[in-house]
Amino acid sequence: MTVCIAAVCNLGPDQPPIVVCASDRMITINDLEYEPEQTKIIYMASQTVGLFAGDMQLHASVVPRVMARIKTAVAERNNVFVEEIAEMYAEEFGIYRRKRAEKQFLAPLNLNLDNFLIKQNEMFQDLAFDLTNKLLNATIGSDAIITGIDNTGAHIFRIHDPGIATCLDTAFFGAIGIGEPHASSQFMLAKFEKRWPVERTLFLTYSAKTLAEAAAGVGKQTDMVVIRPGHPIYALTPDDLATLDRLIQSTAAKDAVARQEAYGVIRAYIDESAKKAAESKVEIPKVTEEPPQGEPDQETAQTDT
Known part of the structure; x- marks a missing residue:
């Protein structure tokens, strides 16, 4: 190990x-x-x-x-x-x-x-x-x-x-x-x-x-x-290793900040895309099917005959 x-x-x-x-x-x-x-x-x-x-x-x-x-x-x-x-x-x-x-x-x-x-x-x-x-x-x-x-x-x-x-x-x-x-x-x-x-x-x-x-x-x-x-x-030496360690920690901290900025940009992009999608929606009126006017149904037609 x-x-x-x-x-x-x-x-x-x-x-x-x-x-x-x-x-x-x-x-x-x-x-x-x-x-x-x-x-x-x-x-x-x-x-x-x-x-x-x-x-x-x-x-x-x-x-x-x-x-x-x-x-x-x-x-x-x-x-x-x-x-x-x-x-x-x-x-x-x-x-x-x-x-x-x-x-x-x-x-x-x-x-x-x-x-x-x-x-x-x-x-x-x-x-x-x-x-x-x-x-x-x-x-x-x-x-x-x-x-x-x-x-x-x-x-x-x-x-x-x-x-x-x-x-x-x-x-x-x-x-x-x-x-x-x-x-x-x-x-x-x-x-x-x-x-x-x-x-x-x-x-x-x-x-x-x-x-x-x-x-x-x-x-x-x-x-x-x-x-x-x-x-x-x-x-x-221990001093050499300590210097490397400080550089690693510093780089990691800068990377974390850069990542947070990237996450913010992505979040803003998602929100803006959602907003544009909502604004572009067109409401379609609902259509209700009704029997045609002026035409007798089949049962009435047979009775008349």
């Missing part, structure tokens, strides 16, 4: 890409949620960060393993790509998922993945099928965003069940967590695209995170970072 957002902006001729990220601080462990005084934006490399949603027990296990692999890769060639880090995270995500499923479904039967594959032909068919189905469909319910800048440009990857890294470099923005629909819809409605300047993207990202707080489980506290080529990752 959280929201994490990443967006790539400032892309253009002779312009270096910039990555903007935002996250709340809500943490979920089993069925418990709380918002500690710590960020969920983890620095994975000098120009790459990770943002995490879902059960933090998974991420607490996966992050150290990925960091160790990154350290080894950097020691060997003094460089690591964003996609590599995303694939590392996806692999470790998948390993954690398999091990948890193994403990949940096979360990109670004194089995593990290796001997299950050997012994399943000796089991009752229904039991073997049921266990296989549970192992294949076991889910974690956690996600991560790996985003940053390397020699190939700026990239965003989403890590999700069953351990897949999905590239989001087409839309150049991504969100995860229970607040994802709220945040993503703001980027879509704003028609965000990669050439937006950083100031516009910062405002939209903070606004999207704020609006995502309407979802149950999204925390009120906010952390944001900006990644620029050749610069240390910049974490927005």
Whole structure:
């Protein structure tokens, strides 16, 4: 239960890409949620960060393993790509998922993945099928965003069940967590695209995170970072965030006034249209049908005959 957002902006001729990220601080462990005084934006490399949603027990296990692999890769060639880090995270995500499923479904039967594959032909068919189905469909319910800048440009990857890294470099923005629909819809409605300047993207990202707080489980506290080529990752200070918040509130107040003015114009238009319609009505006299004068009815005519 959280929201994490990443967006790539400032892309253009002779312009270096910039990555903007935002996250709340809500943490979920089993069925418990709380918002500690710590960020969920983890620095994975000098120009790459990770943002995490879902059960933090998974991420607490996966992050150290990925960091160790990154350290080894950097020691060997003094460089690591964003996609590599995303694939590392996806692999470790998948390993954690398999091990948890193994403990949940096979360990109670004194089995593990290796001997299950050997012994399943000796089991009752229904039991073997049921266990296989549970192992294949076991889910974690956690996600991560790996985003940053390397020699190939700026990239965003989403890590999700069953351990897949999905590239989001087409839309150049991504969100995860229970607040994802709220945040993503703001980027879509704003028609965000990669050439937006950083100031516009910062405002939209903070606004999207704020609006995502309407979802149950999204925390009120906010952390944001900006990644620029050749610069240390910049974490927005409390003063920076307070400035953004004031701008959001001010814009919302002006928008409310503009809406009220629009409602007034529409009301006046409706009233004027109704008035014109009433004035243009012409009353039609009612016509009462009466028998024709001077013509005998059928019964009288037959009597005379």
